[in-house]
Amino acid sequence: MHDSILTYARSRYLWIASALSAASLIAYNLYDPGGPPNGGTWLGYTLGTIGALLIVWLMLFGMRKRRYGSHTGTLRGWLSAHIYLGTSLILIVLLHAGFQFGWNIHTFAFVLMLFVIFSGFFGVYVYLRYPNLMTRNRESATRDAMLDEVAEIDQNALALADGIDPKIHAIVLRSIQNTRLGGGVWTQLRAHDGSDIALDSLHAAMAERDKRADMKTTEMPTMFAMVDFLAGRATDKQGEAMRALIDLISRKKGLATKVARDIQYQAMMEIWLYIHVPLSFALLAALIAHIVSSFFYW
Amino acid sequence: MAERFKIAIVGSGPGGLSAAARAAERGESHVLLEAEPHLSNTIFRYQKGKFVMDEPGILPLRAPVPFKAGSREAILDGWDEAAKRLKINVRHKHEVSAIKQASGGGFELKCGNGQTITADFVVMGIGLQGNIRKLGCPGEDLPCVQYQLDDPDEYSGETIVVVGAGDAAIENAVALARQNNVVIVNRKDEFARAKKGNEQAILKAIEDGRIECYYNSAPERVDALSVGRKKGRMILNTANGKAQILIDRVIARLGATAPRAFVEGCGVTFPSKDPAAVPAISAQYESNVKGLYIVGALGGYPLIKQAMNQGYEVIEYILGHKVEPADEPLLKARFAKMPGFRTVDEALARIQKNVRLLAAITPLQLREFMLDSDIRTPKPGETIFSRNDYTNTFFSIVEGEVQVVVDEAANKRIALRRGEFFGEMSLISGRRRSATVLAGANCVLIETPRRSMNRLIASVEAIKRAIDEVFILRVLQSRFAPEASADQLADVVAAARLERFKAGDVLFNEGEVGDCLHLVRVGSLTISRNIGGKDVVLSYVPAGNYVGEMALMGESRRSATARAAIASETVRLDGESFKKLVNRIPVLRLRLQSEYRQRTAANLAMQALPSGGDVISFLLAQGAGEATDILLIDESLCVRCDNCEKACAETHGGTSRLDREAGPTFASVHVPTSCRHCEHPHCMKDCPPDAIHRAPNGEVFIADNCIGCGNCERNCPYGVIHMAYKPPKKPGLIQWLLLGRGSGPGEAPYDSHEHAAGEIKKAVKCDMCKDLSGGPACVRSCPTGAAIRISPEEFPAYAQSRR
Incomplete structure (x- = not known):
């Protein structure tokens, strides 16, 4: 046993x-x-x-x-x-x-x-x-399964963003391109994927926007652009799509964090x-x- | 006026073609009727370039048509050429729809195209594939409707409707969806018929919108369109009315119609209702209808070479010539060991005379049976098999006697004499041998492998009945009362019944009045109690054990629920007669009571665990109930180093047979994708060269004569078999270290995709490292002890160790 x-x-x-x-x-x-x-x-x-x-x-x-x-x-x-x-x-x-x-x-x-x-x-x-x-x-998920899901969410998010506004599409695309899981030793050990930013707390982000505007993190521009968009010019239908998009991206965030942590644990066991x-x-x-x-x- | 021939051959497969070729060679009047516009449809439909094997290698080919292992194209070309050279009178597009005996003798064959042909003799070589089932609606023969898909990558950018819900349809649909717009049409509301992996794949594809699915729908019509961009239009009858789809192509994968109805329509009878049964035929391949001969797979000979030999022989028989069957020299060699052997026919007659069990089978079946079997003449005292061996062959005693060791300690033995048989218990239950058998004086035995025996049991009802009766008597003797004679047990045996249960079926419920006892013969059961509204599994009962005696021993109500963990078969012993037996044999009562006490204590211990039974339930839900040995990984110990996979690959020529990461996990217990060495291995079911065997210690392994057909991969419900090329040989440690040749220890081969021309992918699976003295390499190379292999009998103890 x-x-x-x-x-x-x-x-x-x-x-x-x-x-x-x-x-x-x-x-x-x-x-x-x-x-x-x-x-x-x-x-x-x-x-x-x-x-x-x-x-x-x-x-x-x-x-x-x-x-x-x-x-x-x-x-x-x-x-x-x-x-x-x-x-x-x-x-x-x-x-x-x-x-x-x-x-x-x-x-x-x-x-x-x-x-x-x-x-x-x-x-x-x-x-x-x-x-x-x-x-x-x-x-119970495997890392490959999680990565597949991330890729799938990315596709869906892109499709959704495409229907909202070309600018949002570009932003989502950039955010996808900027998502990096794994990498060098240090990246693996730090479990860094930009998850220190809570996508779901939009209000908090809005309030903090001015304070941290000079910080260059990968996810910040995406979110702020969306907050701007939500607050400003979006029509109702677009707003709905926007919210769905934010849901998707926060889900992806959660998954990405998980994968990054998984990689971190594995790295710790090998380093x-x-x-x-x-x-x-x-x-x-x-x-x-x-x-x-x-x-x-x- | 119908055309008249001496011999009409139905079907141009290997058997039919070879028969026609022999008839042509002999200059006999003959006709070869083929439904398709080409010869040998089953082989024609093989995937392009498929490598066809010529098993069994020992059998010589005696057909006028060439055949040796090679690509599908080479074989078909050879046959086409031979058909031309021999001037075979072949009629394509002549699908025979009925065969009737003509009033003036001979037969009348009605063809689908309206023609009628009469013949004195009919040779049926239609195989088991039957005819492909078509759409069954107008337009089913349009060029845009096809019933097969060679290469899904041939098509791109098309709108393709796939009709069907089986594995073939799903595999086609999923593969086509990569480059095409695919719609799948399912008559039912689910894909339950398909393999689990395929079902998941199609449901996922539908959910993701990659494939559109019409459930509860059937095609009504396909029309060809001459205008517009699409080639055709398909009308569907759906649950919500009609739907129209513009299509480029329809691919229908609806399986094939079994030829049984047609064969029976010709007057041929089948010995049993079993779907695997084949018509009984004589040694000259003649069916019960005089003048109607059956060759090839339909007669029970699925291999190409066998069928071709039969085609040759059947013509000789029809012409009244005597042919020594192709297997004669082989049988002669088999029998050479038999004392007093003179001729094959005489030896066969002696076997049928001495072994009652085999008296009922046809001479042809007996030949086949003997070709698969071995004659053994062990010296007196020699061990034939030992208790707890995992072998599953079946033995019949032709001469002499054997000793069955019933009780090792007391050296109590039972003698079995000429005509009796043994080894049926392991054959039926798929478990270890229950007793040691030693050879007696002048012993001549027939040892028959599991597959041949099972085939015989499936096709001859009398054999099944005889074996079942003996099984019940012996299992009673071995499990309850070794001291009782057959007479004493006669009452119980007479009242015993065989019962079958599907996985999850209830044998009896907690609280019911108990009137019987079940002895598990095949499969396994779980015992559970409802505690606090939740079903708690208390124990696992493998084949060879019994349940339900508690209610007979005093308590009148069932104290727990018994459920089949997997598809199972039990011997149901009637309560009344069993009670009488207990009263007659006092020692039996004591034995039952002591076992009863042990079980109650074990059940209480399980019940006391907070979630002990949950682990068992989880494992059984993963199909572990039919395992004999399963790999479990404790994820709280596993450091994910993959040393187990590396060790597997390194000890098995470079291909790992285990996928550590895949598979479900519950409470840190992970069931990786790895062979469980099932009691009745699914992979063995349909292996054309019979390459899958069980070793004496229980390991199920694939021998080198694998032909790479992939049946086992498809049949395994746990996905633990895959097809792989043999990876290149690894360099030695020094060569790798100093010269950098190839890949190092534990590393994957660099060029695993390269392989020699003509090499085929073969099936690989876990063999539990049967050739390594230390045991499974995966377990032995786990640095943290996370990987263990256990058998289901150990589940309760395992669950208790994980509290």
Whole structure:
């Protein structure tokens, strides 16, 4: 049945990671190196070896993920172990170093490792939180279906605007052309689609018009032009069409907001990997440098 | 005076054409009557360029007309050329409307164009497609009225009226609406006959105004116009009076008239009312009307090559020659294993003598049956199948005996002897084997695949009856009283009835007085109670289990409502006789009581959940009731990484068989578009090369002999099968990484649209990774455990885990 990566197999890997940490702590406290504890002692080498092997193993996750036909456990088990053992790495490496820091390659590798691990923590957070948000936001529709509906509303809005006035048509057309969903990383993460402007509250918009006239947002001109139109020259029938148009556009607004948010959630669930993975490769390089320098420049 | 021939051949399809060609080759007086102005209308109507397969590959072709796998055009050209070369006496536009036995012997064939032809012998090769149903109003044969659409992109900017409400009509209308102004005419007020996807597509198109629809309307007249921009005018009878539409084209897709009425009109009888039944014919293809022969699909042989061989043979038989049937060497090979085998005929006779079940079928049916079946001679003690296997073949015992392990722990066995059969339970219910069967001494068995057996059951009533009777007795024994003898159960068996229910039908209602017990034979049920005005599903009852015993065990009223979750069949056991049985077998009472207690406890647990049953109801509404294994995604865990789809594609040659995003969601439970491995797979229904099978662990998969006809794709109500070219092979990891060749792991192929010439699209579907030792790749590659596969039996437990 369904359970999360943290509780997988009754949190088997939490217990393993805890046992590993506890054993390291006990050994650290019992062992007297006859000097300040550091990586050069017997225990330091042992913990260092464990840590290095763990790092290599943790990085193998990326390979396991792409070995689709593999039958070495499930990917879920691997991820659960990846999280818990990765976390225990902080303690093991601290003990390995005997809490010594400095401006050198060794501490650099340690800091890189912390970046990797904490970006991983962020990943765990978004993995636990965002799926629910995404489901709630979508309300059973798929993103493609929402985009289709947006396109459809655009068509209908254009058709409607065409019957009102060429100027309105031009405005609606421009607004459609200006609607952008997705885009660069930053746009995706900000979930920006101009929805900070509430189309349905026309009066508020009218009141604020003068104040924010200099703001250049994509939707403002559309709305103000329509407000102008409503207030001024529209005949009754046109006014009705106008209202229908505004309804349509506000509906589209709602949808566009949803899509933008959906993209945002997805981006959040992916973006951290662009930090986590490259940094882990950097860590691997730093780790090799750390090991080589430890042995050659004793 | 009517023209007279020795042999009249009706229909110029593969069977008829081959018969005519053989008659021409032999120099016999013959005539080939064809309704259309071209040969072989069914194949002529295939879409342009369609690749036609020549299954079954093992069967040699023995017709004077060439045929091998190739494009529709190549095959038709070959046939036209052969017809000319052999000087076949073909009469086009001669639609035979009646065949009567003439008073002076022979037959009189009345044609639609008024001509009458007499012949000593008639070979009927009219197929099952029958004749296309026309508009049935004046103007139906005008050039602007057509009954087929090859390529919707040929037309643009036209006003086209599509008549019909089936899948063909909808598909045509929707495709044409891209470039044309389309009006669809529907006799009824809904599109219920069509597949769900098509129904949604047409309703959406109508709602969007892309297609105009006339409901409750029928064409009254089509006129050709000589002036104006439009070619014609169509008058419709609508609910609100008459309507006139100026048209460029009318496309009528009204299906085909079944030829059964016509065939029966010729005096030929059908063995059953089943629409799938075909007329019984002798080994020489002769029907019950002497001198009237039937070849091809109408006789139950839908494959082109079979029909062509029959066409050849039937002429030889008519001329009084003895032909060794084309399948003789194949049958010989089949029987070679049989101890004491001498000739095919003798072996067939021995089978019919020993196996009572097969005694009633015609020699031809038996040959066909044996061609599909395997002879097995297992050594004593060998396992024929194991309990919980998912196989669904049917076994008949020709010699020796087998041991059925009734109770594994107590090593209790029942022996089945010569003439008996087994394996019918899984065949009927579509579920796992209920017991292990071991071979006894000198065992000779016939193993028949599901499809051939079902075809036989559908066409021979006696076989169906015999199997049903044995089924009831055995299911009683296995489910209730293994210790009871057939005699003790005789009363219950005699009072038992088979009942059918449509999805959603009620077996009994809460509060009714219970007088019977239902044993589910096909399909599944839900048990629900009305709590606070709302129907709450408490449990799910798959085939092989029973309901309704509670009311017989003490309480006299039904404590819950039983409903068919999908189309189901039950064995209804009469309450009185069942009570008597319970009184006679005390251990049965104890067994029922203990099961009763368990169920009550489970029901109470479900009832205590705030919305436990809702998830089950949702799943059943998605058709999960007929599933054996369904993929569910917990959207509160799914990080939308699509690793499941990637894994599916990577482990199946580059095409994913799963669409994660599509599909409904309820309370975070998402049912993606992915195969559920139905108990009675819809996709298996109509597979010409019989390429869809169920593996021993339950996986329904498509074998390599798929011919790409697309029937399974159309038959699947869940849209989980699609047609795809084989994507190019992916490079190795190193090649990709260092040389940049092709696409990398998890990436879609770059050029999925390119494919080798002559390659055809084949059907692809989930095979539950039956060839991977670890199980389904989608589930195993989900990093967060959002994807799981469960069977409907686990639904209650699943619902409880999601409180």
